Amino acid sequence: MMLREGLANRILLWAITIAGLLVIYAPPLYLLAISFNPALQPGLPNISELSLKWYASLPQETALIGALEQSLIIATATAVLATLMSLLAALAYFELRSRRTAWLLTVILPMFVPGVIQGLALSAVFARTGIKASMLTVIAGHLLWAMPFAFIVILTSFAAVRRSYLVAAADLGADWWHRFFDIILPLIRPGLISAFIFSFLLSLNEFTRAFYLAGRQNTLPVVLFGKMNSGASPVIYAMSGAIFLISVLCVALIALRFLWQGRAGNSARSSG
Amino acid sequence: MTKHVGMFASAQHSNVQRRDFLKLMGAGGAALSVGSLGWASRLAAQDAATVAFWATATLDIGDKWKAFATQNGIAPEFTDNGNDIGPVIARLAAGNANDLFDVGGFQGGAEKELARQGVIIPWDLTKIPNYEGVWQWAKDIPYLKQDGKQYSIPTVVNADSIIYRPDKLGKVDSYGVIFDPKLKGRVAMEDAWINSAIFTAMYLKESENKPIVEPGNLTESELGLVMEFLIKHKKDGQFRTFWNGWEQGVQLVADQEVDAMTGWEPIVYEGRKRGLQVEYAAPVEGYEAWGNNTVLLKGAGDRGVTDAAHKFVNGLLGGFYGCELGQARGYLVPTDNNLTYAKAHPDEYKPDEVEKLAEHVKAKFAGKVYWQNTRPDNFQLYEEWWQKLRNA
Helix, strand or coil: CHHHHHHHHHHHHHHHHHHHHHHHHHHHHHHHHHHCCCCCCCCCCCHHHCCCHHHHCHHHCHHHHHHHHHHHHHHHHHHHHHHHHHHHHHHHHHHCCCCHHHHHHHHHHHHHCCHHHHHHHHHHHHHHCCCCCCHHHHHHHHHHHHHHHHHHHHHHHHHHCCHHHHHHHHHCCCCHHHHHHHHHHHHHHHHHHHHHHHHHHHHHCCCHHHHHHCCCCCCHHHHHHHHHHCCCCCHHHHHHHHHHHHHHHHHHHHHHHHHHHHHHHHHHHHHC | CHHHHHCCCCHHHHHHHHHHHHHHHHHHHHHHHHHHHHHHHHHHCCCCCEEEEEECHHHCCHHHHHHHHHHHCCEEEEEECCCCHHHHHHHHHCCCHHHHCCEEEEECCCHHHHHHCCCEECCCHHHCHHHHHECHHHHCCCCCEECCEECEEEEEEEEEEEEECHHHHCCCCCHHHHHCHHHCCCEEEECCHHHHHHHHHHHHHHCCCCCCCCCCCCCHHHHHHHHHHHHHHHHCCCEEEEECCHHHHHHHHHCCCCCEEEECCHHHHHHHHCCCCCEECCCCCCEEEEEEEEEEEHHHHHHCCHHHHHHHHHHHCCCHHHHHHHHHHCCECCECHHHHHHHHCCCCCCHHHHHHHHHHHHHHHHCCEEECCCCCCCHHHHHHHHHHHHHC
C-alpha cells in the first residue's frame, strides 16, 4: 500500500515537473522551430522543409548585429556596475544597525517604479539637464532597474558571513582589507556571480527604459519589437533562436564542468 | 578588544566608509555626465550631410541606404521607432526624440496632435521638387496639412479590406459578411480599434445608413454606436475570435477556422501558398487606407539641418527608394518616379513588377477609401470602448 502511495506521489511530482517545464520551454522552442522555416511568413515548418536559410542571412543583418553588440556592451557594463555598487550597498547594510531597514528600502525602491515611467522620467530629466541620450543613459536606466535585484541577491549571500569570523580575524591582526578579501569576498562569491548574471540578463532583455533612453543606436529588444510590429523578416526568429541556442550551450557547458568536477572529486576521495 | 568593534561598529570608520561610498557614487555620476556631454558635443558637430531618420521599420531599406546616400548626397542614419504611436508621441513630447532625430516616419493620424504640441514643424514644398510627382489621392490624405501648412509627406500607402474563402462564400463585396448571422462563429476581426472600429464604422455608414460622418475620426456618439454594435455581435457569438498578430491571422485562415475576416492582404498570399482558395475583397463600402508619412521634427529646425532633411525626403520620392522598398518588402511609394527609375535601371529593378504593384494599389484607391487614423480626437474613448469590448 505504501509502495503504491509512493509511486502515485512520484508520478504526480513528475507530471507537475514536466508540465512546469513545458510551460517554461514551449514558447522558446516554438520560436526556435519557426526560425528553421524557410518561408517568408512565420509558422511551424514541416520536417521536410527545415532550413538554415535565415541563420545564413544573419551576418548580413547589420542593424540586428549592431543592436546585439549595443545590448551586450550595455548589459556587461550594467552587470559590472550593478554588482560593484550593490556590493558597496550590501556592505553598508551589513554595517548599519538601526537604520538598515531604511537603507534597504532606499536601495530597492526603484524596483517598484514602472519601467515606462522610470524611462520617460529619466529621459525628461536628462533632456532638461543637457545630457544627450547615448549608451551611457541606457546604462544609467538599466542600473536603476538591475541594482535592487543584485543588491538583494548579494545581501542573501551575506548570510554566510558571521560576525564572529570577522572578530576572530581582527583579533589575529587582520586589517579591513584582509578581512574583506580573505573572509567576506570568498563567502559571498556565489552571490556576486549570481548578481552579475542576474543584472546582465535583466539589462539584456530590458525594453521600456531602453526605448526612452537610447540614442540613435537601439538595443536588441527595441529593434526586435519594432521589426515584429511592422511585419518582420523571419531573420529575427533566427536571431532569437541563435541567442537561445547559445544560452543552452553555455548552461550545458557549465553543467558538464560541474559534472566533471564532481567525478574528479569522487575519484580523488576513493583513491585517497 | 577595541579591534572587535573596530570594523563594523565604529561610527568614525563607518562614516569614512559612507563618505567613500558617496565619493565613488559621485565620481561615477560625474563620469557618466562627462561621457554623455562628450557624446553630445560630437552629436552637435554632426556632419551636415547626414539626417537622423527615426521611423517604423516598414520604411527601412537597410544596407541600401548607402546607395541612397550616393545618389542623393544625403546619408540617412536610420533608427527604428517601434511603430507604436503612443510611446513615439511620448518620446517626442516629453523625451529625447527631438534632441536625437531630424525626420520622423510613422502611421498617419498623429500629425494634428504633434503639430499642436509644437514637436513637428512644417515642410517647405518648394524644397521638395519630387513632391510634384506624388499621386493626387495621396496628396489628399487628410492628416498631411494642419492650418494650411504641410506637416507630413506620404511615403508608403496601401489599403486593407476582407480576406475570404470564395469556395465557401462565393464572391464577397461587403463588410456585411463579417456581421452576417449565418456565419456565426466563422468570422473574425483584428483585436485593434485602429482597424476594426473603422471597418465597422464604414459598414454602418455605407450599408446601414447610420449617421457617421468620418469613420476614421468618430465623435463620441458615433463611437458609441459602432462599439455597441460590435459588442452586441460579440455577445451573440458572431466572432470566432479577435485575432492578434500576423501568426494568428495566418493560422485562422490556414486552419480553415474562419471563412471571412478583416485583415492584411499578405495573409491572402500566405493562404494561397498553403493551397487554399483565398481572395481579398473589394468592398462596396470602400477600403481602409493607411499610410506611413514622414514629418520634420522640431529638433531639425533647432539644429539648422532642415535643408538636409528636405533633400532627404525629396530623395525618398525620387524613384530609387520606391523601387527598393517595393522589391524588398512589397510596399508602395505613391509616385510614378518609381517606374521611371526602374525603366532607367532595368538591370536592377523590373519595370513590369514596379508597374504591377503600382496599378494594384492604384486600383484600390480608384474607389472609395477611408483613411486609418492612429490618433482620432476621441482617442482615449476608443481605448475605453475597446476594453469594454474585450471584457464583453
